[in-house]
Amino acid sequence: MGTVIVTGVGGFIGSHLAEALLDRGDRVIGIDHFNDYYDPTFKRRNVSGLLGRDRFTLLEEDIQTLDWPTLLNGVSEIYHQAAQAGVRASWGSGFRDYTERNLNATQIILEAAKSAPDLQRLVYASTSSVYGNAETMPTPETLCPQPVSPYGITKLAAERLCWLYHQNFNVPVTALRYFTVYGPRQRPDMAFHKFFKAVLDDRAIPIYGDGQQTRDFTFIADAVAANLLAGAVPEAIGQVFNIGGGSRVVLMEVLATMEAIVGQPIKKDFQGNAMGDARHTSADVTKARSILGYDPQVSLADGLAQEWEWVKSIY
Numbered sequence: 001m002g003t004v005i006v007t008g009v010g011g012f013i014g015s016h017l018a019e020a021l022l023d024r025g026d027r028v029i030g031i032d033h034f035n036d037y038y039d040p041t042f043k044r045r046n047v048s049g050l051l052g053r054d055r056f057t058l059l060e061e062d063i064q065t066l067d068w069p070t071l072l073n074g075v076s077e078i079y080h081q082a083a084q085a086g087v088r089a090s091w092g093s094g095f096r097d098y099t100e101r102n103l104n105a106t107q108i109i110l111e112a113a114k115s116a117p118d119l120q121r122l123v124y125a126s127t128s129s130v131y132g133n134a135e136t137m138p139t140p141e142t143l144c145p146q147p148v149s150p151y152g153i154t155k156l157a158a159e160r161l162c163w164l165y166h167q168n169f170n171v172p173v174t175a176l177r178y179f180t181v182y183g184p185r186q187r188p189d190m191a192f193h194k195f196f197k198a199v200l201d202d203r204a205i206p207i208y209g210d211g212q213q214t215r216d217f218t219f220i221a222d223a224v225a226a227n228l229l230a231g232a233v234p235e236a237i238g239q240v241f242n243i244g245g246g247s248r249v250v251l252m253e254v255l256a257t258m259e260a261i262v263g264q265p266i267k268k269d270f271q272g273n274a275m276g277d278a279r280h281t282s283a284d285v286t287k288a289r290s291i292l293g294y295d296p297q298v299s300l301a302d303g304l305a306q307e308w309e310w311v312k313s314i315y
Helices: 012-024 040-051 092-113 150-169 191-201 220-232 251-262 286-292 300-314
Strands: 003-007 027-031 056-059 075-080 121-127 173-178 205-208 214-216 240-243 248-250 268-271
Touching (some): 012 075, 092 121, 121 220, 191 205, 214 251, 220 240
Parallel strands (some): 003 027, 027 056, 205 268
């Protein structure tokens, strides 16, 4: 197999993806800056299982200072997972981190990819946040994006840059719009991780708004499978795909499922609406099914049970 790059390899999705690529037989170059947006200890733990494996190289570097033209020699695929994540933190003084890490970093990779001799695919990790409060449910890729957070703005801008480089320089880009990915290694600032941790600490979980908001939740193994398909299917080049879990669920119903898994009631602390959070998300995955052969496998109950076991193991 080939040599591939995974940016954000210490992250939730990046670390799982690197494992899958190694299992497939690829040589993997993982890149991560291990910045402190959340506790880097989590990222170190995520990559710990990769470090001892043959064919894995870790570059602890900032994307913007790497020598990309040299690095891309012999590289067939790039899975660009690195980003400044989080909707609520993207307001205010932290916004520069989002422009630097989401937009500028992506532009640097695209610029180098123009003349990368062996590159066959660049898979860009986009987000359902580009849709904002979508008018159509489930939401197809053809709907005009209307982000409601600064985070969504930067991810959409980088996605649009991908198309410019594809159209003008034939960079073989594919973009995946993830809908709320969850499972083992989920970031500590994400809801399910926070909820399960609160159960262990016997604290109330914060719920923004009335709890009737809906999300399309995608289990990590399904998100990884989507990346592998996006990197391999020729028809994926120049296309964007929704990657969802196949069902839209009300937050309060999710909490009932979690209560069944943990075997006790969960205390709830209702708070005001969060700025920049979409009210509903729902992925129309028809295009991903037909072109990529994407077929989500893991139910929410099964996926949550796996995440609960993981959360208990790390705390």
